[in-house]
Amino acid sequence: MEKVGIVGYNQVKLYSDANYGRYEMIFEAVRGALDSAGLKKKDITTVVSATNDYYDGRTISNALTVEPGGGYLADESKVEMDGAHAVLYGLMRILSGNHKLAVVWGGSMASSFPYHTARLYETDPIWERPLAYVNDITSAGFQMRAYMEKFGVSAEDIAKIAVKNRKNAAKNQLALVEAQNPNLTVKDVLESEIYADPVTELMVAQPCDGVAALLLAPEKQALKITDNPVWVIGVGYNQETYYLGERDLSSSKSMELASKMAFNAAGVKNPLSEIDVAELFEAYAHEELILSEAIGFTEKGKGASLSSEIGGDMPINPSGGALGGNPPCATGLIRIIEAVKQLRGEANGYQVKGAEKAIASGQIGLCAQNNILYVLEGGN
């Protein structure tokens, strides 16, 4: 794959209720990304955003984001998915050879709408929606139970992931305050409120307010902009069927195929030894295990045996991951930004030493129906 460079990024601090305007937040993210690369509005040649009309409470939600997102009288388009999918679109724009700088941003304000009800509206309107049994939370209950039953994994093993990520989030200043807890225990997680048994409150990545932005440039341009670019050396994406009753929820076939595609492009043969750090979009603690197994870090059902803390065999979500805050449409983009920080040595407080190759993932849909995985390499 021809090299595309990530030349700048920015993420706003995550809040459960930011109490400031969505457009200010978008401006802060995008302008901050430009500033980080020493670039200006005139340098932007294309803008791709990730928002969701339903989450934003208006149709064509990108219509009002033209000015703050840098799309004023510019080539501008939108992806109604996770920010990580907007990066794919941005990547294609750059690879088309027509663009020198792509701004990719994504985000929303979960404080302004009933998020879990909105997820019910994602279900089939003529079959599941009228019954109102399926939303993000109940489907996560099915997913966690399927995983535990199939492989004999304990709730404790899954709670440990929530503890690790929330402890990691405590070192990340941009994480959600409510998610940061350096003293959390497995017992706390298991005894927190039941959302959809066996999923408890502290296993859920809390929806919140936030926006993130990333800058992409073709190789030559990237080298002109920065001495410290991060290269996208592989990407893979895949989607499973929608109906939960048709899927094997104990594993992630879509991530298995997405990672195969990404690793093929990047020439990665043994992910566990060649990748130094992973930032995975785990909407629930158990998804981190399911996704890391699908990627091939361990056999299926053995994810909990991997030492995934900072300094472990395969650090996963040193930033705290989505459990450190889950702003819809920004979360996957933030995983990419966190991987970039690791490769540039800019992950203050949670840096993985000597990270040269990283992966980052995004997802969308009930029980991570659709997954996208990036392989990134540091420039220097």
Next chain:
Amino acid sequence: MNEKVIVANKGLIRADFNFWVGRYLDKFYDNLENKKIVGNTCPKCGDVFVPPRKICGKCNEVIPLEENWVDLPETGILINYTITPYKVNDRAFRKVKKPQTIGMIQIDGSNTALIYRLLNLEPDNIKLGMKLKVEWEENTKGDPSDIRGFMKI
């Protein structure tokens, strides 16, 4: 932090949609009204879908409307479940009085699972693989609510 100013705290949008059920689900709902469960079979892979599908995603085949229907029993096995104290269809994510148990039930002779409430089952008595039976609403209307839930046999 400044005082929070909300310009429109009830940004309610009302838009009534009329979703077309389609001929396949129409037939399924007609059968529900008569307290019967039907599915259809992919002509290529043989998978039996409940509710019926027009297209088998795996084979990328249209399942003909006039053929491939299968009469199915009102029994099945429990393949997954979750128990939630929350009301799923609620803007404020409020709790219900008694947690509801929601199960994935594979109707005998089918390859997919339905998602319905499990009725009169205490959490301690729920076991994956257990046999269940449809509990019908007394007055059926030809829609998904005709199945009140599933009970232990």
